[in-house]
Amino acid sequence: MPNGDPSQHMMGHPGAAAVLHRTDFPAFPHEPYSIQRDLMRSLYEALSKGGVGFFESPTGTGKTLCLISACLHWLEDSRAASATAPKAEEGAAVAGGPHMPDWMRGHAERLERDRQAHLLRAQMERLEVLRSARRQRGARPAAGAKTGPGGAPNDADEFILEEVEEGAASEPGASRKRPVLSDSESEEEGLGGPALQAETPEVPSKTQIIFCSRTHSQLSQFVGELRRTRFADSLSLVVLGSRGALCINDAVARLGSPAAVNEACAELQRRPAPRKKVGSGERTGGKGACPYLARSGAHAASLRDMVLAHPIDIEELAKLGQRRAVCPYYAARDALPEADIILAPYSALLLRETRDALGLQLKGNVVVVDEAHNLVDAVNDAHSATVTGRQAAACTAQMERYLAQYRSRLGMQACLALQQLLLVSRAVGRACAARPQGSQTGEAHARSLNAFVLEHGLEGVNIFQLLRYASETRLVQRVAGYWRSCEMENSGPGSNSVPGMEAGKPGGGGGGLGIEAAGQGPLHALLSLLRGLRSADKDGRIIVDPGGADGGSLRFVLVDAGRLFSSIVSEARSVILASGTLSPLGPLLTLFPGVPMDRLHRFSCGHVVGKERLLALALASGSSGTPLDFRFSRRGDPAVLRELGQVLLNVCRVTPGGTIAFFPSHHYMEEAVASWKASGQWTRLEACVPVLLEPRTAAEVDATLVAHAAACAPPPTFGALPSGPPPRRLGCLLLAVVGGRLAEGINFGDALGRAVVMVGLPYPNPADPELRERLRAMDAAAAAASTSLGIQGPALQPPPSRGHYQDLCMKGVNQCIGRAIRHSRDYAAVLLLDPRYAESFTKPLRPPLAKLPAWILPSLEVPQGGFGPAYTRLVRFFKAMQQTEG
Ligand code: SF4
Structure with missing residues (x-):
């Protein structure tokens, strides 16, 4: 059409x-x-x-x-x-x-329709001026002068907690003050008020596409692809990044950790702006003390329109803000209501508090989640919170010191809030070290939310009220700020001071921010845990790990992510998950x-390659006939490990490029390597191809991938081939781990990944208390639903947790398989080692094979007669593919 x-x-x-x-x-x-x-x-x-x-x-x-x-x-x-x-x-x-x-x-209706059309047209015309200027110029916007940072002094009174209006903190939605860094606060306090608002045009009511992905680089890739379409010239895009990525105030940005940057920015906004020379007189630029935020309205409005006129990614947005000396973080937020497309990281979408703070509206809009295979984990992670025993002790110490200094000057609400928080931090500290009843070991165990609250005498704490009070009074910043300023007094002026905040005395310096050098402060962690405790008893659990580092830990986990995700589903017009x-x-x-x-x-979607360019073989045994049985109870058997080593050696001998073998865990991979070294198989493997292991630390991953690529890719040749010894055989065996750093987001296309070997079925650890609680909650919910429908007993068999457990395993397998075959001319073989794969090759397929991606099924084979025929098939496949390559 x-x-x-x-x-x-x-x-x-x-x-x-x-x-x-x-x-x-x-x-x-x-x-x-x-x-x-x-x-x-x-x-x-x-x-x-x-x-x-x-x-x-x-x-x-x-x-x-x-x-x-x-x-x-x-x-x-x-x-x-x-x-x-x-x-x-x-x-x-x-x-x-x-x-x-x-x-x-x-x-x-006609009037409203005309009004909306007029608003939309006005927006288009406004942006078209910039677009056509850009087309004519064919260059970036002109650079503006960069303003140096500035600020204002403060005093020790800034740490004193205020009272909030009676009753305001107890009524949901009745808050008189706004939460820290809410969108409206930024408008009223940060952006300088009337001047800018007068220039903000009325926003047309429009449907928006909200595209979410996991990382900034994936969002940048989206911008690049959008520019290849005509939509780049007609629709407006806004990318939401964190302050950590966008802050252009050097003194704040260099603090490094996202929590520190957020707190420093919030702190600056709370302070009055320095007075500026305007003509013959002086005026303030609003309340915020960050010079990039307290710009005149015209500058902010101009940057907002530039953001809307042409799609730019996070890096470009930061540079644009720098050239114009206007905060790009707030420029993007300001442009949000007028955007047609919004790019946001998962973190901006998944928490209601964050959505509200950013002004991200879902109602009637379309939400597209890319890389959505991770979505359940992302929802769980976004709502989980951990406090270690050491952090709980730090919270207690900070609040006790604060109370000792300020008690006589605090109102009743502040005293009550601090006493309740102390009650919680002491309870958390005790709980971190608690062993389960009757157990002498320090193994992790789960508690229901209600049980935890009752066991630790917290039933009198009104968590909702406490959290609201803490948010409205910036309790964490003040208590932590006072603590830090005392520390600074003892140790002298610090190096992380932010202009406008004097260092080295209460109320000044980095100390005034209450910032910890790395990551989140202990009081933040405690409040995150409290947010978890607001959940309904059946939605969450407390996992106590008394044996963990830093004095044990307490972790709030969601056991039913669906209940929290449902607000997104019910508000949005459509939710599209893609991967x-x-x-x-x-x-x-x-x-x-x-x-x-x-x-x-x-x-x-089918694959862009024909089914003949992919071979998937399920193998039950190796060349000696020993079953490749990697069930937990069998996989340590030396005979199984020997057989695995021999299979890998045979595969590497015929694979024209890289072989990536995925193990269920690091521990098992290292066990296999130790066994091969002891038996001499390791030497034979290394004589065939270089062998590399997935490193345990992220810092070493790049070096491993470079070494793998060098071993797999043919060296460049210029002119006639030199005479001399024949070039070495190309190829590499890379041992990796399911769910590890090489199992996702890494491209093993072409020669980098001609064979992917799955060692067994990577079921998650069934003893993990977090997983156990989720599976239990799933079965309990299914049982309750069945009972409400009048269904008894047999209808609940098998319980849904069984299928879910298998799904989690196959999700890991499918991610690994997806590393190979990256374009239409690519080819690869996939070997699934374990009798459980081969046994499920029935008509129709049963799990686990039935849970493979649809595009792999036409290429799936289970050769009869053991390893010999399968190996022959593999050799023929690679030969045929190499012939097609010429
Ligand atoms: S207003 Fe913008 S530039 Fe200023 S500190 Fe905050 S994020 Fe950084």
């Missing part, structure tokens, strides 16, 4: 039963492959219907471009459709209610309990 009038593609209007249709995606920068076209059509349809979409598209299939083209074509079409057919409910709201006569409501592989889907489905089946859409 041609890209004509979008109304041609519409059946009804999108607000009600409307479904838009489109089959062509002309913004896609080249002729799409059929799998790409299928993906875009399916995604467009899912967006049109609303609900939840799961989209799998292996690496090399152009997933990001497909997401961009389908989403933005849909956005344009739905806007065009809405312009001619507004939602009935909008009209009712505008017209004053459903009882209004039809003719009057119709009139109001190279989402198989098996089970863990992700836990995020969407209660979403009806007809609102769930799934699309699994």
Whole structure:
């Protein structure tokens, strides 16, 4: 279908039963492959219907471009459709209610539609001026003068906690003061008020696409791909980064840790701005003492429009802010309501507090989560909190010292809040060292939230009220600030002072910020734990690890991520999850309990390579016939390890490039290496190809990958081949770990990864208390649901936790397999070593093979007759592929 009038593609209007249709995606920068076209059509349809979409598209299939083209074509079409057919409910709201006569409501609808169209046009025209200037200039915006940092002195009174209005702290939503660094605080206190607000145009009401990924580099890649489409010139994009990535105030940015930068920025905003010379008089630039924030409104508005006019990534945004000497972090936040596309890291999406602080609205918008295979872990991590015994002791010491200094000057609320927090920190300190009843060992164990609260006498603490008071009075910053200033007094002026805050005395220097050199301070950790304790008893657990480092630890964990993710699902118009592989889907489905089946859409894209370019073999035994049985109880058997060593040697002999063997754990990988060294197999392996091990530390990963690439890739040749000894055999055996640093985000395309070997089935540790509690909670929820439906006993068999446990294992396997085959000319073999794989090769397939990604199944074989025929098949496959390479 041609890209004509979008109304041609519409059946009804999108607000009600409307479904838009489109089959062509002309913004896609080249002729799409059929799998790409299928993906875009399916995604467009899912967006049109609303609900939840799961989209799998292996690496090399152009997933990001497909997401961009389908989403933005849909956005344009739905806007065009809405312009001619507004939602009935909008009209009712505008017209004053459903009882209004039809003719009057119709009139109001038309007026509102015209007003929105006018606002949108005005925004487009405003930005078009910048766009066309940029096109003509073909260069970056002119640089502005960089303003030096400045600030204002302060005194010790800044640490005194205030009283808040009676009752305000106990009524949800009744807070008189705003939370620290809320969006509105930044507008009122930071951006200088009226001058800027007068220049802020009325924002048209529009649907936004919120695209989330895990890292800044993935968001940058999105910007690069968007620029390849025509949407880069017509739609506005805003990328949200952290202050750590965007702060241009050198004195704050050099503090390093995100928590320190956040606190320093907040602290600066709380102070009055220095007076500035304006003409013959002086004036302040607002309340914030950061010179990059207290700019005049015109500068801030100009940067906001530049951000909206052309898509830029985080790095470019930071540079732009630097050139204009305007804080890019707040410029991006200011531009947010006018953006068509918002790029945000997971952390901005997953916590309601963060969304509210940033002003990120989900209602009626589309949320696209990339790399979504990690989403459940990300939700769990975002809501978990850990306090160590040492941190609890530090909290207690800081609050006791603060009370000793200020008690006589504090009001009742402040005293009460500090006493309750002391109660909590002492209880946490005791609990960190507690052993489970009847146990002499220090193994980790779980407690329910209610049990923890009752056991430690915390039932009298109003956690909601305490947290609200702490937020409104900046309790952590003040208590920690006083503590740090005392430390600075003892040790002399520090080096991390921020201009505007005198160092070396209470109220001054880095000490005034209460910043710890690395990471989060102990009081922050304690408050995060308290936030977890607000959860319903069935949603979370406390994991006590008395044997851990730093005096044991206490960790709040979510056991039902779906309950917290449900607010995102219910607010957004659509939630789209995309990844190279989402198989098996089970863990992700836990995020969407209660979403009806007809609102769930799934699309699994084939691979860009033909099935003949991938060979997947399930092997039950090696060349001597010993079963490759890697069940926990068998895998330490020397005969199994010997057989594994021999299989790897045989595979490396015929693989034209890198072989990556994934082990279930570091410990098992090291056990295998020790065994091969003792038996002499290690020497034979190294004689065949270089052997590398996944390092334990992140710092060593690059060096390992460089060594692997050097061993696998052919050296460049210039002119005639030199005479002399034949070149060495190319290839490398890289031993890696499922879920480790090499199992995700690393590209082993072409010669870097011609063979991927899965050693056994990497089931997670069933004794892990966190996992155990999640599985129990899952079964309890299923049992409760069955009971409420009147279903008894057998209907609960097998319990859902069993399938989920297997899903977690296969999720790890599928991530590893996805490291190889990265583009349409690539090829690779995948070897699945364990009888459990081979035994599930039935019709239909059973798990675990049934939980492999769909694109691998056409290439799956289990040769009869043991290792010999399988090895022959492998040799033939590589020969055939090498012939196609010429
Ligand atoms: S306002 Fe911006 S530039 Fe200033 S300290 Fe905060 S993040 Fe940094």
